[in-house]
Amino acid sequence: MNTPAPQPEPPGDRLLDRREYVGVTEVSGPIVALNGIHNVGYNELVEIGDGRGNIRLGMTLEVSEGAAIAQVFEGTSGLRLSSTRVRFRGEPLTITVSPEILGRAFDGLGRPADGSPEPSGEERDVNGLPVNPTARDYPRKFIQTGISAIDGMNTLVRGQKLPIFSGSGLPHRQIVAQITRQAKIVGEDTPFAVVFAGMGIKHDEAMFYLRSFEESGAMGRVVAYLSLADAPSVERRITPRAALTAAEYLAFDLGMHVLVILTDMTNYCEALREISTQRQEIPSRKGYPGYLYSDLASIYERAGMIIGRQGSITQVPVVSMPNDDISHPVPDLSGYITEGQIVLERDLDQRGIYPPIAGLPSLSRLMKDGIGEGMTRADHAHLASQLFAGYAQVKNIRALASVIGEEELSTLDQTYLQFGETFERKFLSQGLDEDRSIMETLDLGWEVLSVLPREELHRITEEEIRKYYGK
C-alpha cells in the first residue's frame, strides 16, 4: 500500500550530513543559533548535547550559508554557548509506527513514556503530506455518540473534524470521555481506535482520560502522546503531529477507524506564539503569528477518509476559549478550518445542565450528508432545523422578558419560554453515562417540539406533523 511517508532525499555525503559541531552562537528562549556549519536543510532534525551526556531534540527553523536557527523542543535551560554539541541528522523528525503502538503511551516527541522499550517498526515523518483533494472520500457515515445535543442537532460523521470549544472549568473532559466511550456506527461493531494527544494539560487531567479509557476497556486500542504541563512548551509543536502520524498509520495502513482527541489546542498555539515571539516575527492578532491559520490547518486537515482505503480519521480537538471568548484567535481560526464546532456555554453549566452544549453557536457542517432516511430518520433535518429556530426565538424572548418581566409576555411568548425550559432539561440534559440511541434522541426532540403550537413549526412538513407531533 502507498504510504504517506515522503522519501528523504538521498544524502549526498553521509559524513557531512552527520557532522557534529561544538558551540552555538546564541541561545534565546527555546531557540539556538549556530554559525560555521554546512549542508544543513530547512526543517531538519537536530540533536543537541548539553555537555552532560543528555541529548535534546530540535528542528531547524531557518538555514542560510554557514548558519542556522533551530528550536530546541526540550528547552534550552542549562545549555552553554561553548560546550553545546549539535548534530544534524539530515532528516525530519520521525516517529515509529507499527501495530505495537496500540496500548502504549509516548512523550510529546513520540518516545516511549510508559517504561516499555521503543516499538519496532517503520519511521514516519511527523509532518505528513497533504492529502490530494481528488483522493478524499467525502464523509457521510453517522457516528452515534449517544449525546442528544450532538446526535440530534450537531451530528458527527466519520472522518469529520469537530472540535469542542470550552472554557476553564467547563466539563469538556467528561464530554470527550463520554464520546470516546459511546461513539459507534449503528449496525457495525468495530470499535474506534483512539489516538490521544495531550498538550500542556496537567497530570491529573491526563490521568482522568487514561483512566476513563481503561475503565471502558478501550486501553488496548488507545495510543497516547503526552506533552504535559511541565514538559517544555515547544515540544508541543510536535505532539499533535506525532499523534496524527500514528493515526494516519492506523487508519490508512491498518484500516482502522480512528478517533483523535487533541487537547488542548490553545496550549499548542501558545507554544507556537512563544517561538514566534522569540524570533521577533511580525505578529497578527494577540501576538499569534500570521501563519497560525496555515499551521492549524496542517493539523486539522489531517482528518478524513481516502478513496479505496478502509479506515478513517475523525478528530475531536479541544479548544479552550480564553475568557470564554469565541472570537479569540485560537477558537476563531479553528472554527474557520474545522467542520463545525461544539460550543460549551457557561450559563447552562451554572444552571446544572450537563452537557452544557450551547444551542445556537454549535454546528456540524457535515451533518446534512450523514442524516436522513436510511441513515438516521427522514425527519431528522427538519426536526433539527426547527429546534434551532425555536431555541433562537427562546433566546430573544428571554432577552425581552428580562426587560419587561415574564408576566408581561404574550401567551405565545410564554409558551416559547416553556419550550426553552423543556428543551434544556429534557433534551440537552443527560447523565454522564446515559447513552441514548438516535431514535430516542429524535423522539425526545419531538416531545420537546410538541410544547409549541403547531402553527409555529414552519420548518416541518404537514406529513411530519401528522406523524410525530404530540405523539
Add this chain to the structure above:
Amino acid sequence: MGERIVGTVKRVVGPVIEAQCSDDAEMLELVYVGEHRLIGEVVRMRQRSAWVQVYEDTTGLRPGAPVYGTGEPLSVELGPGLVGGIYDGVQRPLDVLRARTGDFISKGVHAPAIDRNTRWHFVPQVQVPCPAKGGMVIGTVRETDAILHKIMLAPSASGELIHIVPEGDYVVDDIVGRVRSGDGETDVALFQRWPVRVSRPYAERLPQSTPLITGQRVVDTLFPVARGGVVVVPGGFGTGKTMIQHALAKWCDADLVVYIGCGERGNEMTEVLTDFPKLIDPRTGKSLMDRTILIANTSNMPVAAREASIYTGITIAEYFRDMGYSVAVMADSTSRWAEALRELSGRMEEMPADEGFPAYLPTRLAEFYERAGMVKTLAGDEASITTIGAVSPPGGDFSEPVTQHTKRFIRTFWALDKQLANARHYPAISWRDSYSEYVDDVSEWWEKKTNGEWRSLRADILSIMQREARLERVVKLVGADVLPDSQRLVLDVAALFKNAFLQQNAYDKVDAFCVAEKQYLMLKVIMVYFEHASEAIARGTALATLNKLDVMRDMMQMKFECGNEDIPKLRDLLARVERAVREYTSTPA
C-alpha cells in the same frame, strides 16, 4: 523551455528563499529550486540577491542548492481539456498528480496542466489566407456538452493567417495554423500560454446591464449582481460563505464557472468533485461539471501556491471570456490569499502595514477585482467575468483590513450575519448591512420581466423591512402585545418575508434554486397580501382573523409547493390570497 542555472540558495525561511544569483535572473521569472526542482517565482531582486517564493514544501532544502531559470514568467496553459479539471494553485492537475504519486501530494512532481494525448476534434472557422487579428477565432473544438472551445489567435497576433489545418482530430500541441507577420511566421497550436499576473486584453469595457441570475432570492431580488460585476461575501466562520459560493457555482446562469478554493478545506473541494458531475444545469440540461473548472489549493497545501491560485483562476476565466462567454469566478476565501501574501511578505522582512499585511495589499486586491468586468472582446463579442470573493474576517469583525480594503473595489456587499446563521436562517445574508450598487443597472432587465413592477415591489418590501427594524426596537422594550394591529401586520409580513422568501435551504430539492419569475411572483403574493390586509385592518378586521386564513399556510409553503415549473400554481395562489383577504375589505367587519 531552455534551462540554466541562475543562482544558488543562500537562505531558506519557510516558503521563501533568498538566492545568490547571476545577472540574468529576471523579476517574476519562473524558477526551479534544488534537486527536487521545486517550482518557484522570483518576487524580489536586490543587488545579487533574488527572493524566490517556492510553491512547494521546502523541508530539507539546503543552502548551496541550485536555482534553475526558465526565462518565462509563471504562466498557465490555456486550451481544450481545462473544463471539468481540478488544479492546484500553480495549475498542476491534481488528478494526474494522484495517478502519479498516490493519495498524498509529494513535492517536485511536474505534469502538464493540459493533457497532451487527448485528441480533440478541430473544426476550422476561417479560410486562409485571411488577415490575422489578436483574439480571432480560427476554429472550434467541442470540449464538453456545455462548452464549445474556441481556438483563438494570441492577443498580440497580427499579419496574415496563411495556414490552417483541415477539420480533424488533433492533440493540443499540434500546429493547427500559421500566422505571417512583419517578424516572421508563428505557429498556432490548439493551446497557448499566458502569464498569470498579467490580465488578458480586450477591446473595450462595456456598461453592465444584465443581472447574473443566481437562483438565490435574497441575492437576485434584494442585492443583485450584474454580469461583469464584483461581489464580496464577508462572514465569520460557519456563516455560509462557502454554501453561497457553491450555490452560485451550481445555479448561476454563467456559461462557465471557475471555482477557486483558496486556502480552505479539502472536503469542500471533494464535495464539488462528487456532487457537480451528478447535478444537471437547469438551463442547458448538461452536467454541471461540464462548465466548471476547479482550482484547489487547500489550507494545508503550500502557502505560496495559495497566493498564486487566484491569479491562475482569473487568467483561466479571462481566456474563456475572450471566447465570448459569461464567466463567474468564485474565490473562497480571499482572506486566506491575503494571509498568504502577509506570510510571504513577513518572511521577506518587508515593512508591515495594518495587522501585519503588506502595504501593497489594497493594490493587489484592486488588481484582482479589476480583472472582472463586462467587455467587448478582441473578437468583438460581449462577454463578462463576474467575481464573487469570500472574506473571512478574524472574529467576524468587518472592520479588519481585508474586508475594508476589499469594500473599496467591489460594488455588491453580501454581509453574512452570525445571528441569522445561529438561528439557521440561511442564506444568512443580512438585509440590513448588505447592499448592491447594481440595482439601477439591472432594473430594466427585471422591469421587462415583471410588467414594470420589480422596482416598486422591491422598494415596498424594503420599506416594510425598515419599518420592522424600527418597530423591533419598541418591541424589545415593551413587547409586541402593545402594538396596534396595523403595526403588528408589518411585523408579521416582515416575518413572512424572512421565512417564506429570504430563507432558502440549499439542500432542498425544490427550493435550492429559484427562477426569476418565481421570485417575482412570490414577492408579489406577499405584497398583495400586505396591501389587502392593511386595508382590512383599517376597516376593523382583527389581525388574528386574518392569521387564521388558509392562505397563510400556503404562503408559508409556497417555495416548496410551487416548483420552478409550477408558475401557474403561484398565479393561482396570488388570486386566492386576493380573494381571501378581499372578503374583509369589501364588507366592513
